[in-house]
Amino acid sequence: MKYALIIPDGCADEPQQSLGGKTPLQAAQVPHMDEIARAGTVGQTDNVPESMPSGSDVGTMSLFGYDPLVYHTGRAPLEAAAQGIELGPDDWAIRCNLVTVEDGKMASFTAEQISSELGAELIELMQRACCGSENWKFYPGVSYRNLLVYRSRDGKAPFADDTFTVPPHDITDQPIAEHLPMGSGACDLRNLMEKSVELFAECEANQARLEKGEKPATQVWLWGQGKAPALKPFVERYGVESAVITAVDLLRGIGQLLGWEVVEVPGATGYIDTDYAAKGQYAIETLKRKDFVVVHVEATDEASHEGDADAKVEALQRIDADIVAPVHEYLRNQGDYRILVCPDHPTFLRTKTHSHGFVPFAMCGTGIEAGSAESYDEVAAAASGNVLNEGHRLMERLFGRCND
Known part of the structure; x- marks a missing residue:
């Protein structure tokens, strides 16, 4: 079984007047994310406990299956790693x-x-x-x-x-x-x-x-x-050899602390001008030798920090076409697989900053029954009734097992 998690950082948002009352996810042309939603399950997950500051350090720790209330000690030590x-x-x-x-x-x-x-x-x-x-x-x-x-x-x-x-x-x-x-x-x-x-x-x-x-x-x-956190190696929790693709030191640090390979991609900038296609191709090459790959893209978050709705839509479309599409195609052709798309936290264009609250996820693949959703966005996720109040439990669903 091969697994992939694609993180469009901070992509969850509110309806925008400039986008005709749609969220960026609704306004963007993301047929491949929509295909995952139709072929599998969608839902909402809360990756950032209300008592903690909203940010990628907390949100991604949840996404990777580690309860931040237990393991999180601060952002800087992750980047030090x-x-x-x-x-x-x-x-x-x-x-x-x-x-x-x-x-x-x-x-x-x-x-x-x-x-x-x-x-x-x-x-x-x-x-x-x-x-x-x-x-x-x-x-x-x-x-x-x-x-x-x-x-x-x-x-x-x-x-x-x-x-x-x-x-x-x-x-x-x-x-x-x-x-x-x-x-x-x-x-x-x-x-x-x-x-x-x-x-x-x-x-x-x-x-x-x-x-x-x-x-x-x-x-x-x-x-x-x-201070430095004490994180149990990922392979001991889930039994899979993993790698992460990112241009952000925070994600590199978490990956190294979990025992993942950190894959460096030429042209990956951690900004809107990142090389999306290179990330997609490197993800495929990584999956040929690893069980699980995480592809993190910061561009959607940066667009929100700049209050640029059009740039956020464009980044989502590039993620869909250049990363989700080729990675999903490869996974389907190689055998049993599961693929998950989920941001770490909302980042609102209105406030230009991270926020607490639910984010939408879509997951499909071997052993996952198709639901009734037709698209991947905040509205479809909310209508699903599929809610995870503890975001660190989503990884258990991806791998189909509990590892507490």
């Missing part, structure tokens, strides 16, 4: 975005997709100027996504469970003063954020972006702190 950064039992990882703040508001949580080269230069400035202690170290990542690690030397750390931070993508166009770090360690984080304002203003390469009509990075934004 993707970079091969090992955390000791008392170490903390903190996500470090390069952002643009204008007039006290979050103008861009990506510093307009700043280049990795310039990002690394800014992170190095922070390391030299702010981290005289051996406890702190900045790690450059991809574009605006970077990390800060606190190494505990005495079993103590400035952070605790009451440390509260806010993802910058949740406060687009909002005043930042209301969303600065709070609780234990907040002063350390705020001081680093304030210091970065001065350093970035003095960086000539950063300020040169203004001459090109681009936004400079004005500071770092620290959030998503946590």
Whole structure:
């Protein structure tokens, strides 16, 4: 039996006036996702417990079959794993975005997709100027996504469970003063954020972006702190050898912690311009040697963060044509299989941020009886009456067994 999970990140949404009162999923031409819905079952799943912040770290952990209320410790440690950064039992990882703040508001949580080269230069400035202690170290990542690690030397750390931070993508166009770090360690984080304002203003390469009509990075934004989680290997829970295809460090990190192969795809960007067709072809090649492949596409989520309904529809159509279609065709032709399409969480165009709530799923394949749904979208899923209040149970349905 072969299995595939395709994640159009954050694709679940509300009806849009600009789309004739339809959701992006309803407005998009996605005949291959609709085919999965007709051939199998559709339903709703809630991947993010109400008590937890909505984000891909929580949502994908649920999708992969791990209860986030039990296993989730924070977003940053998952991304640290993707970079091969090992955390000791008392170490903390903190996500470090390069952002643009204008007039006290979050103008861009990506510093307009700043280049990795310039990002690394800014992170190095922070390391030299702010981290005289051996406890702190900045790690450059991809574009605006970077990390800060606190190494505990005495079993103590400035952070605790009451440390509260806010993802910058949740406060687009909002005043930042209301969303600065709070609780234990907040002063350390705020001081680093304030210091970065001065350093970035003095960086000539950063300020040169203004001459090109681009936004400079004005500071770092620290959030998503946590310790390393303890995740039981996926093969021990479900008995299948697995791989993940993604351009996002968060998913790479979860995959590595679960013991999955992380497949790198040329042209995969983690943005709207990603190479959809390459992801589809690499998924097929991976299925020839693995039992289970996860294909994650960030483009739909990024479109919502930018409030671009047309881009979200286009991304869905590309996922359908270039990933779902060829992967499903391959699976059908090779023998017994199951395929699942499901986002991790809703990301609303209206708010430009992640939200709690149900997302639609569609699954078909060997041993799955066809229901009455004619399409894959939020309305069809809601009408099905097939509801999973605990999203981590969906993986059990895909593999047809319970693994608690």
